[in-house]
Amino acid sequence: MQHTVGLYGYDEDAIHVVDMHTTGEATRIIIQGYPELKGTTLLEKRRDAKLRLDHLRRRLMFEPRGHRDMYGALLVRETEHVFDGTADIGVLFLHNEGYSTMCGHATLALGRFLVDTHDSTVFPGRKDLPYDSESQTSTVRIHAPCGVVTVTVPTTIKQIGGNDVHVSDPSRAVSFTSVPCYVSLLSYTLPIPQTHTWPHLEELGKSDIQISIAYGGAFYCLVEARELGFQDGLRTKGIELEDYDRATGKIKALIESDEEFCKRYLRHPDEPDLSFLYSVMIVDHDVPSANLSSSPPAEVGLCFFADQQVDRSPTGSCAGARVALRMAEGTMRMNEPRDFHSLVSLAKVGSGDALDRGAFRALGIEETKLSDGTSAVVVRLDGKAWYTGTSIFVAEKLDEIARNGFQLRLPNA
Numbered sequence: 001m002q003h004t005v006g007l008y009g010y011d012e013d014a015i016h017v018v019d020m021h022t023t024g025e026a027t028r029i030i031i032q033g034y035p036e037l038k039g040t041t042l043l044e045k046r047r048d049a050k051l052r053l054d055h056l057r058r059r060l061m062f063e064p065r066g067h068r069d070m071y072g073a074l075l076v077r078e079t080e081h082v083f084d085g086t087a088d089i090g091v092l093f094l095h096n097e098g099y100s101t102m103c104g105h106a107t108l109a110l111g112r113f114l115v116d117t118h119d120s121t122v123f124p125g126r127k128d129l130p131y132d133s134e135s136q137t138s139t140v141r142i143h144a145p146c147g148v149v150t151v152t153v154p155t156t157i158k159q160i161g162g163n164d165v166h167v168s169d170p171s172r173a174v175s176f177t178s179v180p181c182y183v184s185l186l187s188y189t190l191p192i193p194q195t196h197t198w199p200h201l202e203e204l205g206k207s208d209i210q211i212s213i214a215y216g217g218a219f220y221c222l223v224e225a226r227e228l229g230f231q232d233g234l235r236t237k238g239i240e241l242e243d244y245d246r247a248t249g250k251i252k253a254l255i256e257s258d259e260e261f262c263k264r265y266l267r268h269p270d271e272p273d274l275s276f277l278y279s280v281m282i283v284d285h286d287v288p289s290a291n292l293s294s295s296p297p298a299e300v301g302l303c304f305f306a307d308q309q310v311d312r313s314p315t316g317s318c319a320g321a322r323v324a325l326r327m328a329e330g331t332m333r334m335n336e337p338r339d340f341h342s343l344v345s346l347a348k349v350g351s352g353d354a355l356d357r358g359a360f361r362a363l364g365i366e367e368t369k370l371s372d373g374t375s376a377v378v379v380r381l382d383g384k385a386w387y388t389g390t391s392i393f394v395a396e397k398l399d400e401i402a403r404n405g406f407q408l409r410l411p412n413a
């Protein structure tokens, strides 16, 4: 290790990571060097990470090793579902504010990584993953804080050191099946008081907007771009991220200040730890340039999550929430796929498969019910993730600046 990083004596705190991206959205997978978490269940371990080891999240996500929009995944080898045999490994997701409950873009990346790692200290369950020779795929069940998601990873055979080794095949999309996704509030008129308004809305002379709340492993407030006063919808040219940031930030603060609203529409029937507003996502279902003849209908979205972190990817967990929403609205049917773009994939729209340009493809595959009887849908989502590198991060004891990371924020960010 010392030779690898060219340092001597600083390896006590070394943390090993593998970096990947999905439509440009980073996933820093922490594979070694993170201390054991206390607790039996994954949610207990999530609380422990928050209370006792949060400096490591800041160290790995923030500058100088990351940035304010960095995203991470911590492998958790022992969880209640790994023990009862319903999952192969657990994961905690890390972002600029804490620990999210679901992440689609990271799940796609993790699927590839978990199939590719043959180090049993990193993933003890790797050797037992089922392989289907007909479809040439391996399946891995990942226990996320919101529940277990099953990931199907296309594989191919590579000659490594004279042996045939099954590795993930980047030419085909990874897919996963979601936890039950549902709508908790359909088309609600949210009054916007003077204190929470923003210039684009004022220009329209409006003082309310239509929102919906839907769950896809985390709760999303979904709002159409034109409702917010962005008359051209979500576009890759001439956009001002600050304007979108201001509007979504105001809506989030407004919703969070309304205790009654949160209790009613942001409460998961099974788990208080899942009961919070993760994001306000701006959506636009009118994207003519994305509707290529070879692809299913498409829409675009821009997700602000956690502390106004901007997702570069089309947001996999929200694609689940949006399938549930579109089905509740009656604009999408079971087994009918739809492409979900982010601004990054939309900028790449051209001929060929939208998935190669970073879109996610999602469809409802099964109707189900939550424990309180609420109707829900299980969603299958396809997308592509890529490796970008590996790092070993160290933290010198006397390094006041970088030991725990920091964020440089622009005044209006």
Ligand SMILES: O=C(O)[C@H]1NCC[C@@H]1O
Pocket: 025, 071, 100, 102, 103, 104, 105, 106, 303, 305, 311, 313, 314, 315, 316, 317, 318
């Ligand atoms: O794809 C997703 O679901 C995530 N990407 C960042 C924010 C969400 O957790």
